[in-house]
Amino acid sequence: MSLFPRHQGVLDALKNRGRYRELIARNGYDFASNDYLGLSNAPFMRQAAHDALDRGVGVGAGGSRLLRGNDQEHVLLEQEAAAFFGSERALFLGNGFVANMAIFSTLPQLGDLVLFDSLIHASAHEGMRLGRADTQSFAHNDVAEAKLKIENWRAEGGEGRVWIACEAVYSMDGDKAPVAELYELAHQTDATLIVDEAHATGVFGDSGRGLSHQIANDPNVLCLHTCGKALGVSGALICGASVLIETLINKARGFVFSTAPSPLNAALVRAALNELQVNPDRQNTALAQTARTHDLAKEICGFEGFESQILPIIIGDDKPTMALAAAMQDKGYDIRGVRPPTVPKGTGRLRISITLNTPIDVIERMLHDLNDEMSALGLEAKFNG
Numbered sequence: 001m002s003l004f005p006r007h008q009g010v011l012d013a014l015k016n017r018g019r020y021r022e023l024i025a026r027n028g029y030d031f032a033s034n035d036y037l038g039l040s041n042a043p044f045m046r047q048a049a050h051d052a053l054d055r056g057v058g059v060g061a062g063g064s065r066l067l068r069g070n071d072q073e074h075v076l077l078e079q080e081a082a083a084f085f086g087s088e089r090a091l092f093l094g095n096g097f098v099a100n101m102a103i104f105s106t107l108p109q110l111g112d113l114v115l116f117d118s119l120i121h122a123s124a125h126e127g128m129r130l131g132r133a134d135t136q137s138f139a140h141n142d143v144a145e146a147k148l149k150i151e152n153w154r155a156e157g158g159e160g161r162v163w164i165a166c167e168a169v170y171s172m173d174g175d176k177a178p179v180a181e182l183y184e185l186a187h188q189t190d191a192t193l194i195v196d197e198a199h200a201t202g203v204f205g206d207s208g209r210g211l212s213h214q215i216a217n218d219p220n221v222l223c224l225h226t227c228g229k230a231l232g233v234s235g236a237l238i239c240g241a242s243v244l245i246e247t248l249i250n251k252a253r254g255f256v257f258s259t260a261p262s263p264l265n266a267a268l269v270r271a272a273l274n275e276l277q278v279n280p281d282r283q284n285t286a287l288a289q290t291a292r293t294h295d296l297a298k299e300i301c302g303f304e305g306f307e308s309q310i311l312p313i314i315i316g317d318d319k320p321t322m323a324l325a326a327a328m329q330d331k332g333y334d335i336r337g338v339r340p341p342t343v344p345k346g347t348g349r350l351r352i353s354i355t356l357n358t359p360i361d362v363i364e365r366m367l368h369d370l371n372d373e374m375s376a377l378g379l380e381a382k383f384n385g
């Protein structure tokens with residue numbers, strides 16, 4: 001008899017439904033990471049770590065930024081990030097999850113409305129749960145519905161500020177948000193647009209500035225650039241108007257009551273941002289490799305409609321999804337299945353990501369094997385891209 005029978009019961013139920021999650025070791029070619037530019041283990045990044053240590057950068061901050069933890073590396077990173085991404089200010093936090101919690105729990109006020117895309121990340125949901133504003137979703141990428149929801153909310157007496165929230169590139173679907181149209185809607189309705197650039201930073205936009213690169217200087221736009229994906233390190237940069245950044249510094253509990261990220265971490269993010277600026281080849285190579293992969297996926301598997309380096313192969317039910325993932329792992333590819341609640345029910349999928357860690361000939365071979373395994377298991381992708 002388990003000491004924690006209720007917890008054991010929940011775990012057993014997950015196992016029965018094919019939804020039990022386990023930590024498995026990294027194995028095989030990388031088709032699962034978000035290390036899109038291959039920076040996490042790049043020689044120049046390792047060298048940047050040595051150089052930072054040699055110039056005396058600390059490995060720990062020693063406290064909250066508001067106490068002793070405010071290190072020069074954090075300050076320099078924030079100045080460089082604001083200049084690079086084109087915002088008035090930037091704030092560095094330990095990771096994107098905490099950053100989204102900070103944004104959504106702190107900035108929208110009582111009486112405001114947060115209108116979010118239905119596929120927005122779990123961390124934004126956590127923030128909204130802690131916040132005091134009204135929240136409503138709009139159908140994925142449906143700008144017309146978003147507009148209607150704002151009009152209805154106003155017609156029903158909503159008087160506060162509207163915050164429209166989207167991801168630039170959706171983490172599990174790999175499609176892009178209509179950022180320009182959402183920006184236009186925000187403009188028309190006097191709303192503030194929040195763009196989570198997690199999967200676009202480093203990959204899309206001028207020098208990897210993300211899909212919001214042309215609007216990031218508007219104080220009515222707030223952007224989140226996470227540093228653990230294409231930037232290869234960890235952390236997150238919230239970029240926006242000074243008044244919003246200062247509100248976060250004063251009010252975001254995950255910032256105020258938490259040890260600052262390691263200064264070494266900040267130094268490495270600085271190195272990654274510098275790389276985006278001095279070596280455009282890296283972004284261009286990643287984009288070219290993704291484009292070639294889209295062509296190969298069509299030729300070899302008949303898949304169409306992919307928009308980014310994230311390829312969702314939607315199978316449907318959980319068990320066949322995981323069986324296909326296991327078959328691909330057996331062939332030497334680190335490909336993971338993703339099930340509800342991470343994705344909507346009935347849309348279990350392989351989430352294949354294309355990174356500079358895996359060369360194009362291996363990607364081509366993987367697509368042939370994927371095609372063969374799907375035939376062998378009698379599976380068809382329901383919807384691609």
Ligand SMILES: Cc1ncc(COP(=O)(O)O)c(C=O)c1O
Nearest residue numbers: 095096097121167171198226228
């Ligand atoms: C869209 C999106 N936002 C935020 C996060 C959280 O970022 P981090 O991994 O830095 O905590 C993720 C991570 O998966 C993400 O996909």
